[in-house]
Amino acid sequence: MNGRFACRFDPDRVVTPAFVVDEGLLHDNLAILDQVKERTGCRILLALKCFAMFRVFPLLRQTLDGICASSPHEARLGREEFGREVHSFAAAYSSGDIEQLARTSDHLVFNSFAQWQRFRDLAERTARQAGHTLEFGLRINPEHSEGTVPLYDPCAPGSRLGIRRADFQSDKLAGISGLHWHNLCEQDADCLERTVVAVEGAFADVLPRMRYVNFGGGHHITREGYDLDLLVEIINRFQDRWGTGVYLEPGEAVALNSGYLVTTVLDVVQADMPVAIMDASVPAHMPDVLEMPYRPHIIGSGLPGEKSFTCRIGGLSCLAGDIAGEYSFTAPLVPGDRLVFTDMAIYTMVKTNTFNGVQLPSIILYQPATDTLTTVRKFGYADFRDRLS
Numbered sequence: 001m002n003g004r005f006a007c008r009f010d011p012d013r014v015v016t017p018a019f020v021v022d023e024g025l026l027h028d029n030l031a032i033l034d035q036v037k038e039r040t041g042c043r044i045l046l047a048l049k050c051f052a053m054f055r056v057f058p059l060l061r062q063t064l065d066g067i068c069a070s071s072p073h074e075a076r077l078g079r080e081e082f083g084r085e086v087h088s089f090a091a092a093y094s095s096g097d098i099e100q101l102a103r104t105s106d107h108l109v110f111n112s113f114a115q116w117q118r119f120r121d122l123a124e125r126t127a128r129q130a131g132h133t134l135e136f137g138l139r140i141n142p143e144h145s146e147g148t149v150p151l152y153d154p155c156a157p158g159s160r161l162g163i164r165r166a167d168f169q170s171d172k173l174a175g176i177s178g179l180h181w182h183n184l185c186e187q188d189a190d191c192l193e194r195t196v197v198a199v200e201g202a203f204a205d206v207l208p209r210m211r212y213v214n215f216g217g218g219h220h221i222t223r224e225g226y227d228l229d230l231l232v233e234i235i236n237r238f239q240d241r242w243g244t245g246v247y248l249e250p251g252e253a254v255a256l257n258s259g260y261l262v263t264t265v266l267d268v269v270q271a272d273m274p275v276a277i278m279d280a281s282v283p284a285h286m287p288d289v290l291e292m293p294y295r296p297h298i299i300g301s302g303l304p305g306e307k308s309f310t311c312r313i314g315g316l317s318c319l320a321g322d323i324a325g326e327y328s329f330t331a332p333l334v335p336g337d338r339l340v341f342t343d344m345a346i347y348t349m350v351k352t353n354t355f356n357g358v359q360l361p362s363i364i365l366y367q368p369a370t371d372t373l374t375t376v377r378k379f380g381y382a383d384f385r386d387r388l389s
Ligand SMILES: Cc1ncc(COP(=O)(O)O)c(C=O)c1O
Pocket: 047, 049, 050, 068, 089, 182, 184, 185, 186, 216, 217, 218, 219, 249, 250, 251, 252, 253
């Protein structure tokens, strides 16, 4: 089944709004990631910033080697709930962050030589006191852009992410065992290939001194048509040439097309065209739709004008732009109809907010083998209130 266009549970059985994650589709993604691991020996981490539904960590850790964290909270979640390797990176750390991360992380990656030098002693001391082994890495900026959207391009001019070659102090690498970069977003292996050429050109003197190199995320490995053979070739060639291990830390590829946001139409108002208002909110529940921006797919819908009834789909909040897009359906929408948005496991649950006090969607796990929908978490007034005072 392709979770991009259909779902195999009955949406009328879902109390909305709710994120529903299909465990079988996650399994299919993991099978692809497993092939990459088998054919290369590389290690693959889950980027928690994208998908952190820890209920499914027991399934994910059968394939994935650990997680990558962007904060002490994510690192702790990874340590406590995932239980394998924890790699942490943030653009900058405070001493309080270091004291926490040194206890929960196996690898701590710095974004500048200044932070590495300032915090090395503290991190080593804290880890030693906790009886914990900690390795250190540095994030480089490959100075090679593949992205077209500056918001998602860590190599865009003025980017604060990663050390540029001109600022790289090769004489200060004692204690550093890994290099890390991240410059891709939903891209294929050809983009990685060109990035690797750029990194090899700029850091050829540094690579042989590293135990591992982390190629970051943004590899759309589980998307139909992704060039898996090229990815495997790039990783194997890199490992052979430089004698280092390779890590990947995808978020999207792990949970791509495996989740849904199920909503209900509450009303249909007449503006310049019919506008259906659902019991969910675009900025609160799927903020990437506005941030990126993109038009999410709704199961059974067509492009405007393609089917007989065209309408806008909007959310509950006060924001005039709380609009998912324009769609067409075979019949006019009426209150009570379910709207099922696809590809809603990634960058959704981790980003939700309670703007306007709108209800947070429940989190539901679907097990296709038994056709079971299990409510993992429901949210209520306390979840709204407790963030405010
Ligand atoms: C450092 C780093 N690693 C991994 C990822 C995960 O990327 P994706 O979910 O696109 O695979 C990101 C995303 O922003 C990132 O910034």
